[in-house]
Amino acid sequence: MNASIKVFSLFILLFIVFSCKKESSKTTENTITSVEHAKGFDLVTEQNQTKIVITTPYPNSKETFSYTLGKNADIKTPINKVVVTSTTHIPVLELLGKEHTLVGFPHTKYISSEKTRALIDNGSVKEIGKEASLNTEILLDLHPDMVIGFSMGKTNKAFTTIEQAGIPVLINGDWLEETPLGRAEWIKVFGALYEENKKADSIFNTIKLNYQEAIKIAQKATTKPTILSGAIMSKDVWNLPAGESFVAQFLKDANLNYLWADTKGKGSLSLSFESVLDKGKEADFWIAPGYFTSKEQMLQSNQHYASFKAFKNDRIYSPALKKGKTGGVLYFELAPTRPDLVLKDIIKITHPELLPNYELTFFEKMP
Structure with a gap:
C-alpha cells in the first residue's frame, strides 16, 4: 500500500487536501530557489551547495528536514539505486528515465505501470513488505543509495533502522500539497537527486503549461x-x-x-x-x-x-x-x-x- 491507498476510504476527495503559496522564484545574494507552486519543499543552492529542504514532511509537522546533495554530502548524488515507498513516485522515475534504478518497493501489486511491472516480473524490483512495516532486512540487503519514504507522523522505526545502517532516508511530503501543480512540482526533488534538474524543470513546465492551457479551454x-x-x-x-x-x-x-x-x-x-x-x-x-x-x-x-x-x-x-x-x-x-x-x-x-x-x-x- 502507499500514501494514496491510505486515503482510499475517503476516495471522494479524489485529489485530497492541497494549496499554493510560493508564487515565483526567490533569489538572494547567496541563495536561489526555483520552487513555484509547492509549499512542502525548497530546492536551494547556497554557494554552489545544493540542498533539499522538506518543510512539510508529515501532517501538522513542526519539523523541517534538510539534505545536502553532492559527492561528500548527506545524500551522495547522482543516486544509482533507490527504494521508494509510494506508487506516486513511480511515474516520476519513469518520466526522468530512471525506473531502472528502482530496486525495492513495498506491496508491489499496487504498481499499475506496465514498464515498472516488467521490472518487477523479471526480479529487478524486490518486494520489501508494507510501507507501515517495511522488511528492513531485505531492504538493507539491496544496498540502495537512499530510501524515499513518507510518514504519517514523527516516528518511524523502520526509517530509523535504515538510517542507522548508513542509508539516507528522505521524507517525501508530496501527498500533503494543496494544489494540483504543487504536488506535480515534486518531480524537481527527484531531478535534484539524479542531477537531472534541467530535465525535471522541463517536464514540470510542460505539465504546468498543459494545465494552464486546459483552464483557458x-x-x-x-x-x-x-x-x-x-x-x-x-x-x-x-x-x-x-x-x-x-x-x-x-x-x-x-x-x-x-x-x-x-x-x-x-x-x-x-x-x-x-x-x-x-x-x-x-x-x-x-x-x-x-x-x-x-x-x-x-x-x-x-x-x-x-x-x-x-x-x-x-x-x-x-x-x-x-x-x-x-x-x-x-x-x-x-x-x-x-x-x-x-x-x-x-x-x-x-x-x-x-x-x-x-x-x-x-x-x-x-x-
Missing part, C-alpha cells in the same frame, strides 16, 4: 454544470471535498459549479445524507462517488442514491475503475504527477464539446 464553456461528489463512507456520514480542497480546485479550474465551493477547509466535509440530498439532488454530474465501482453496488449500500438526478441520468464518473493487471488503481499512481490530464478528464466529462478528440485517462462512466 474550460473558460470557453457556455454552460456551468453543477457538481456533486463523494458518498456515504461509514456511519451514515457523507464525505465530500471542502471548498478549499484539491478537488474543489480542479472543479473550479474546469469552470464548474461545485455546490460546496463556498465552504471552508482543505480536507473533507462530513455531512448528513439529508443535507447532501437537499443541496445536491439536482446536480448535473456526480464526480467520484466514494469507492463504489457500479451503480448496482451503490444501491446495495443505500437505495436512496437513486434519488439523485445524476444517478437517474447516468452521469456518474469514477477513477476507481481503471486498474493495472494486479489491481493497482491508475489514478492513485499517475494523477498526482499529471494534474493536466485529470483536469482534461473533468473538462471532457462536463464540457465534451471543448475537447472533441480527447480520450479519458483516469475516469470512466459508472456502469
Whole structure:
C-alpha cells in the first residue's frame, strides 16, 4: 500500500487536501530557489551547495528536514539505486528515465505501470513488505543509495533502522500539497537527486503549461454544470471535498459549479445524507462517488442514491475503475504527477464539446 491507498476510504476527495503559496522564484545574494507552486519543499543552492529542504514532511509537522546533495554530502548524488515507498513516485522515475534504478518497493501489486511491472516480473524490483512495516532486512540487503519514504507522523522505526545502517532516508511530503501543480512540482526533488534538474524543470513546465492551457479551454464553456461528489463512507456520514480542497480546485479550474465551493477547509466535509440530498439532488454530474465501482453496488449500500438526478441520468464518473493487471488503481499512481490530464478528464466529462478528440485517462462512466 502507499500514501494514496491510505486515503482510499475517503476516495471522494479524489485529489485530497492541497494549496499554493510560493508564487515565483526567490533569489538572494547567496541563495536561489526555483520552487513555484509547492509549499512542502525548497530546492536551494547556497554557494554552489545544493540542498533539499522538506518543510512539510508529515501532517501538522513542526519539523523541517534538510539534505545536502553532492559527492561528500548527506545524500551522495547522482543516486544509482533507490527504494521508494509510494506508487506516486513511480511515474516520476519513469518520466526522468530512471525506473531502472528502482530496486525495492513495498506491496508491489499496487504498481499499475506496465514498464515498472516488467521490472518487477523479471526480479529487478524486490518486494520489501508494507510501507507501515517495511522488511528492513531485505531492504538493507539491496544496498540502495537512499530510501524515499513518507510518514504519517514523527516516528518511524523502520526509517530509523535504515538510517542507522548508513542509508539516507528522505521524507517525501508530496501527498500533503494543496494544489494540483504543487504536488506535480515534486518531480524537481527527484531531478535534484539524479542531477537531472534541467530535465525535471522541463517536464514540470510542460505539465504546468498543459494545465494552464486546459483552464483557458474550460473558460470557453457556455454552460456551468453543477457538481456533486463523494458518498456515504461509514456511519451514515457523507464525505465530500471542502471548498478549499484539491478537488474543489480542479472543479473550479474546469469552470464548474461545485455546490460546496463556498465552504471552508482543505480536507473533507462530513455531512448528513439529508443535507447532501437537499443541496445536491439536482446536480448535473456526480464526480467520484466514494469507492463504489457500479451503480448496482451503490444501491446495495443505500437505495436512496437513486434519488439523485445524476444517478437517474447516468452521469456518474469514477477513477476507481481503471486498474493495472494486479489491481493497482491508475489514478492513485499517475494523477498526482499529471494534474493536466485529470483536469482534461473533468473538462471532457462536463464540457465534451471543448475537447472533441480527447480520450479519458483516469475516469470512466459508472456502469
